[in-house]
Amino acid sequence: MRTAQGARARARTEITAAIKDEARRQLAAEGAAKLSLRAVARALGMVSSALYRYFPSRDDLLTALIIDAYDSVGEAAEAANAAASGAEPLERWTAVCEAVRRWALAHPHEYALIYGTPVPGYTAPMTTVPAAARVGLVLIGIVRDAHERDGLTGPPLPAELRAEAERMTADLAPGLPPEVGAALVAAWAQLFGLVGFELFGQFNRVVEEREPFFRHAVVRLAHGIGLEA
Amino acid sequence: MRTAQGARARARTEITAAIKDEARRQLAAEGAAKLSLRAVARALGMVSSALYRYFPSRDDLLTALIIDAYDSVGEAAEAANAAASGAEPLERWTAVCEAVRRWALAHPHEYALIYGTPVPGYTAPMTTVPAAARVGLVLIGIVRDAHERDGLTGPPLPAELRAEAERMTADLAPGLPPEVGAALVAAWAQLFGLVGFELFGQFNRVVEEREPFFRHAVVRLAHGIGLEA
DNA sequence: GTCTATAACGAGATAGAC
DNA sequence: GTCTATCTCGTTATAGAC
Structure with missing residues (x-):
């Protein structure tokens, strides 16, 4: 048996x-x-x-591929974070961002599947959410560590965003100041703007030395959240 | 006749x-x-x-649609810039970014065509380049105006990026300091990261109040280039 | 000269009978 | 599970209408 x-x-x-x-x-x-x-x-x-x-169904196959892709990039991010576990938060941040970029360059079609144009007629079910959250959770963990050690402040919030920033931060990263939480979510989106532009050809004939360009950009993203060297 | x-x-x-x-x-x-x-x-x-x-050919039709889409968003950006022509650079910057976002929300499929996943088997010809450049040129113009008035400095460049930043800036925005040029290109990519994440569903159940969130994020992007209120 | 329609090609997907 | 008839597609050659 x-x-x-x-x-x-x-x-x-x-x-x-x-x-x-x-x-x-x-x-x-x-x-x-x-x-x-x-x-x-x-x-x-x-x-x-x-x-x-x-x-x-075809959609179930698609869902499985999407979850696999999210898990794959999430695993790459977690591994990079673990490998730099002893280092400063800023170093861990850039290591994770670079791991995401490397994963995307190595798996362009899976990147497109999860961060590119949605597939017409398909809507991702809730079962994709945990896998989709992994990269974000790694970034949140780094910022939370930095906050617990140094106490991050983040840029002042306009009044119109205060309530939403508090709600977002309570949902995603409780314990962080809302200024930091909002900046973190924005940096998360901006990270994938950099990756997507490189991958989808928008940097062709614009940025040649992509790796140093990317590194500098994500270091500055981290600065915007309050992570310092 | x-x-x-x-x-x-x-x-x-x-x-x-x-x-x-x-x-x-x-x-x-x-x-x-x-x-x-x-x-x-x-x-x-x-x-x-x-x-x-x-x-x-079919590809020529696709190319025409792509050029139209780039021209459409470029025109929206130029119109927003012109409407705010008397205002401070930071205000013009946010007006242009918000116009890009509004255009994207109003034309999601055309946005996907130009900034989303590339069409399999299709490579855009050089004829798309001038239209594709329009949004970037508007942003460059704003930053150049600010620089001529106030003299922007931008964040220090790591040595590994210095030569590339100088090359990029000479190509795209001659007259600007290379620190500012590199920061501008990164901000351009990050802007579309914010727009794309909203449009492609990554902000679902994460960011609710998208408009103030976006406004705050692009103001901070501008700060990163040196634009101040 | 400028356009549209017919017909066909080779390649590929698809549906249904068996 | 296999086979076949029928669809789709991009593209071209050709013939005729305005």
Whole structure:
């Protein structure tokens, strides 16, 4: 029983992985909009109906790929943070940002899947939320550590944003001053602006030395939150 | 002669516009990857081969849509800048950033076309460059005005970025200090990070009051370049 | 000269019968 | 699970209308 079940489960895991691998290949070749269960099945020598044993619909396959991508970049961010765990917060911040950028350059189509144009007709279910939050949580952790050590202040908030900044910060990063929380969320979005512009070609013929440019930019992002060397 | 030519030219302009309008409709419905000449022709009661009088290929139609989108957002930015021409640089900066955001929210699919995931199999020709540059040029103009009046300094450059910052600034915004030029390019990318995150759903359940949040973030972007109230 | 329509190509996806 | 008939697509050649 045990071995039989184990073997069955193992086979299922392997086939699921093979399906996702092939789907990722098609993602790269044709884009997420054209991802088709049939094409994946054909490439694997299966029949389309057989795929439904593993993914009940095309959207479920897409969701699995999205969660995998978020987990992959989140894991890269967490690993970079762990590798720099002894260092100053600013150093950890830049290490995490650079890990995100490196992951994006190494997995451009998966980056596009999660941070690029939404797939027409698809809306991500709530099950993607925990994976999607991982990079943000790493950044929050770094800033929280810095705050507990040095006491960050952050730039003064305009009156119109005060309540929202307090709500956001209580939700996402309780304990941080609302000025810091709002600045952190903005920096998070801006980080992906830098990555996306490089990846999607907006920096072509504009920025040549992308790595030092990026490093300097994210250091300044950190400064904007109050992280100092 | 004159009227005959005028009528012909007018008809051509009108049909060209109708083709692009229908193509934009399909862009919104299905995404750029699935834009099809035949479907556009069908919707217009034409035959696919007739479209080739107006656009020599599907990619040329896409290019026209891309240029139109860049021109549209560029025009919005220029108009906002002109409307605030008497105001302080910081105020002009935020007016332009808010105009870009408003344009993006009003034209999400065209935004996705130019700033989102690249269309698989399509590479934008050089003819898109002038239109693509317009928003950036508006921002450069504002910063240049501020520099000529107040003399901006910008944050110190790390040695590894010095040469690249000088090259970039000489190319894009001659006359500005390289510190300011590099900060400006980064702010340009970060601006679209904020817009893209809002538009593509990354701010869902994170940022509720987007307008004040955005305003505060772009003011801080301007501060990072040296623009003060 | 300027345009539209017909027909066809090769390639690929798809639906349904078997 | 396989096979086939029928769709889609971009693109071109050709013929004829204005």
